[in-house]
Amino acid sequence: MASKRQTSTSYTAASTSYQLYTNTYDNTTTTSRSRTRKRGNGRPATARPRTSASTFGIENQQIICAVNESRGISPTVGLAFVNLDTGEAVLSQICDSQTYVRTIHKLMVYSPSQILIVSTAASPKSKLFAIIEEQLETLQSGIVLLDRSYWAETTGLEYIQQLAFAEDVEAIKISIGGNYFAVCCIAAAIKFVERGLSKTFPLHALRIKYEPSEGSMMIDVSTICSLELIQNLQNPKSRDCLFGLLNETLTPMGSRLLRSNILQPLTDLETLDTRYDALEELATKEEMFFATRQALKASLDVDRILTQLIVIPTQPTLACVEQAINNVIMLKQFVASIEPLFEALSGARCAMLEEIRQLCAPENVEPVQELIDGVINEDTTYASQPLDLRNQRTYAVKASCQSYLQMISKLTAIYSRE
Structure with missing residues (x-):
């Protein structure tokens, strides 16, 4: 069986240097890589630093975007965005024009930190490559060139089957039917996250959705x-x-x-009407409006918290462990902030607000609350100051759990030596 390893080299396209990732083999026989095998040690090129002046309205999020296209008079472009901060993957396939205005618009909306492109598109430059290159300063993105082996439809389907929420898998498969380029892009993006960034997602823990080009307005x-x-x-x-x-x-x-x-x-008219109904109810019920805003003030960025809890680094460090404890403390605070929101929305009549209130119902929150209270001290709260947070982290775990954690630590040390 061939042994696969990742190599990273510099690649020059028309006086511009990009990072090129390829897969090399110890012999001429190539084999598909199992998800359980050790990831490569390659690291991605460093994208342009984002500044508040150049990217107003854009958070400092790590979003990986893979782009692939067909060739023809009316090109079809596949895109896949993997947001490592919110744990979400979005697939899209666009029938674009020769100016690729819809593709650039989609990139503008998501503002990826790195754009993955097939290396063969850089020499000679394809039209899409050249247009994306021209927009890099506006997008504040970096380009990474990948070997064509990263784009494989079968691999993309496997990732969707393994990583998407179990209840969403079949619906996603129906949505992506016939969208070959979008599926290839999700394969490239996730494979790069695993091999280039040394991060993995647990089974059925990634929010994957297909976003059609219809149903929204395009602004160049x-x-x-x-x-x-x-x-x-x-x-x-x-x-x-x-x-x-x-x-x-x-x-x-x-x-x-x-x-x-x-x-x-x-x-989409139906979605807009649903939002208008919610807006009308909040505008006419001032007590509900202000109570809802007051309840939201205590909310933290739950998307980031949950994603950091599920994304697994292939080379854990002490800093990763400390951050994991911070995330659990933040999750504890977020869970505690849900009940006031549930109470604030009491009496809601429109469909959207009723659905939100149902999601915040105690029966949905209490199982998580019990798991946290079984390990974390009840008086532990998230602190913004580093020293206060360090103290909270030090005494967060209940004394009854300390012996269990010490046992796990010893077993881990023994296992790592073996």
């Missing part, structure tokens, strides 16, 4: 800039833009959703 990059939708033209740090004026959200999740909806407004 020049229009986004000229209308100052997310950034002021005169002063990039100013809040005097549409996003800055509207962004009165209390949670990071709300801010992300607002930015996405500004850049990619919905056109």
